[in-house]
Amino acid sequence: MSNGPVDAAIGQLLELAPVNHPGLVREMIIAALKAGQEEDIRADLKLMNTTLKEMRFTSKVFGPYRGVRKVTVFGSARTKPVEAVYRLAQLFGEKLAENGYMVITGGGGGIMQAVNEGAGPEKSFGVNIRLPFEQKANPTCEGNPRLITYKYFFNRKVAFLKESDAVALFPGGFGTLDEAMETLTLIQTGKRNPMPLVLIDEPNGTYWSVWQKFLEDELLAQGYLGQSDFDLFERVNSVDAAVECINRFYRRYHSQRYVDKKLVIRLTSELSPQAVEELKERFSDILTCGGDICVSCSLPEEADAEQLAGLPRLVVDFNRKDFGRLRKFIDAINCY
Numbered sequence: 001m002s003n004g005p006v007d008a009a010i011g012q013l014l015e016l017a018p019v020n021h022p023g024l025v026r027e028m029i030i031a032a033l034k035a036g037q038e039e040d041i042r043a044d045l046k047l048m049n050t051t052l053k054e055m056r057f058t059s060k061v062f063g064p065y066r067g068v069r070k071v072t073v074f075g076s077a078r079t080k081p082v083e084a085v086y087r088l089a090q091l092f093g094e095k096l097a098e099n100g101y102m103v104i105t106g107g108g109g110g111i112m113q114a115v116n117e118g119a120g121p122e123k124s125f126g127v128n129i130r131l132p133f134e135q136k137a138n139p140t141c142e143g144n145p146r147l148i149t150y151k152y153f154f155n156r157k158v159a160f161l162k163e164s165d166a167v168a169l170f171p172g173g174f175g176t177l178d179e180a181m182e183t184l185t186l187i188q189t190g191k192r193n194p195m196p197l198v199l200i201d202e203p204n205g206t207y208w209s210v211w212q213k214f215l216e217d218e219l220l221a222q223g224y225l226g227q228s229d230f231d232l233f234e235r236v237n238s239v240d241a242a243v244e245c246i247n248r249f250y251r252r253y254h255s256q257r258y259v260d261k262k263l264v265i266r267l268t269s270e271l272s273p274q275a276v277e278e279l280k281e282r283f284s285d286i287l288t289c290g291g292d293i294c295v296s297c298s299l300p301e302e303a304d305a306e307q308l309a310g311l312p313r314l315v316v317d318f319n320r321k322d323f324g325r326l327r328k329f330i331d332a333i334n335c336y
Contacts, residue, residue, distance in 0.1 A: 003030060028052075047152075054148075054155040061148055062125070062163045067307075070125070071096050071246060072104040072160045074179045075111025075170030085202055086114045089170055092200065092239045093118025099243055104164055106156075107147055111170045113138035127159050157182060166196040166246045171207035187232050187327075190320055193256055194327050196249045197233040198242045208235050228324030251334040254311055259301045263318040266311045267333070271295070275336040276314070282332065286325045291317025 003010075010029050019025045032048075039045050073093075079086050093115040096103055103119040105112035107126025116124040117140050126141030128149040141147045150156040160179070161167070167183050169176060180199075186192035199208040212235060219225040236242050254266040271279075273295075280293050287293070296313040298305075314333070318326065 006030070006033065050151055051155055054150055054152065055158070058148060058155070058159045058163075061146060062159070065102060068102050069100070069165040069250070070102045070104050070163060071166045071168055072164035073111065073115045073168045073170070074106070074160075074172060074176050075115075076172035076176060077106070077108045077110040077112060078173070079110035079114070079170075081114070085170060085205070086111070088200070088202060088239060089114035090118040092168065092242060093120075093123075095239050095243045096246075097123040099247065101165075101246070104160060105141075106175075107137050107141040107149075109136075109138055111172065113140065116140035125163075127156055129153060129156050161186060161192055164195070166198065166249070168196075168198045168200055168242055168246075169208075170200050171205065177211075184229075184232055188229055188323055190323050194323065194330055196246045198245045199233055199235045200239070200242050201235070201237050203237045205237065226324065228322060228328070231324040231327050248334055249330065252336070253330050253333055255308070257302070257305075259299050259315075263316040263320075264296070264299060264302070265314040265316060265330075265333070266308055267314065268311065270312045271314070271333065271336055279314075279329070279332060283325065283329050286316075286319055286322045286329065288317045288319050291319075293317070 010026055013029070014022050014025065032052075035045060035048055073089070075085075075089060079089070089111045093103055095118075097119040102123045102125065103115050104125040104127055105115050107116070107128035112126075116126065116138055121140050121144050124140055124144065124146060126137055126144060126147040128137055128141070128147060130149060130151055137147055137149070148159065150159075157179075161183060167179075169180050183192070183197055187194060187197065199211075201208050212230075215225060215230075220227065220230075234245050236245065250268075252267050252269055252271075254268050256263060256265045258264070276293060276295060283293075294315045296315045298309040298311070298313065299315075302308070316329075
């Protein structure tokens with residue numbers, strides 16, 4: 001649709017300030033102009049403006065580290081350094097850094113501070129939030145160029161999950177449970193690609209086992225969940241087990257994307273023809289009617305991911321419904 005002389009003016013602006021992906025930037029400018037015409041409530045425009053600024057800064061901070069896998073860690077801001085779970089979180093941060101991961105936390109105290117301390121400032125991101133109480137940057141994140149402070153929770157949540165390759169949760173309050181359910185919902189509905197979701201407790205802790213029992217006794221029993229939904233997360237009682245869950249997920253599986261309604265799974269090493277046939281038989285239930293699983297090289301539609309062009313692929317006619325079973329499919333790929 002033509003916007004008359006506005007299109008010409010935007011074209012001149014883009015010539016004066018060259019940008020990447022000018023078509024998308026043009027759409028953003030037009031959306032901003034339309035918002036200014038349609039909205040006469042200043043608060044609505046302020047929200048849109050702040051959101052765009054926060055998302056732009058998020059991309060700027062995380063951009064140089066897109067090639068490094070990152071683990072987002074949630075947990076209580078009220079956990080004290082004298083508590084055993086604090087040391088557990090600290091050790092988890094250390095182990096993640098040793099295994100080549102960077103960590104993303106809320107940048108505050110408690111579990112967040114412990115994980116950042118363990119990983120160290122060079123391996124840490126802090127995704128902070130402005131609150132009238134409790135939340136200020138911990139010493140590891142304070143002054144760190146990888147600290148971002150958000151006004152809006154929803155922007156912060158996008159950063160936590162968009163930029164992570166795994167999520168780990170320690171015991172916590174409303175915020176921790178909110179993040180647990182948010183992550184599960186996004187993975188269960190396919191709005192977030194599969195990734196490890198690890199629930200960590202002390203060796204004799206009951207926090208996550210009681211939580212899981214509630215899900216089983218109430219949600220599963222009443223049909224609000226399916227049994228395969230429990231494959232979307234893993235519950236562990238040690239740091240080593242938690243790190244192993246994450247490492248195992250990326251043993252052969254690398255990443256995925258959809259191309260023309262087909263799921264393209266990128267692998268770090270090839271599967272044998274026998275393994276592919278076994279996968280077809282074991283996971284026929286997640287395929288579309290008459291669907292298949294085929295070995296492939298990089299598809300033309302993936303030209304924008306040139307750095308991944310050399311990875312072998314599986315092209316799957318996935319039904320885009322059974323994401324718990326998809327997680328088991330990925331686990332099976334990693335076991336061969």
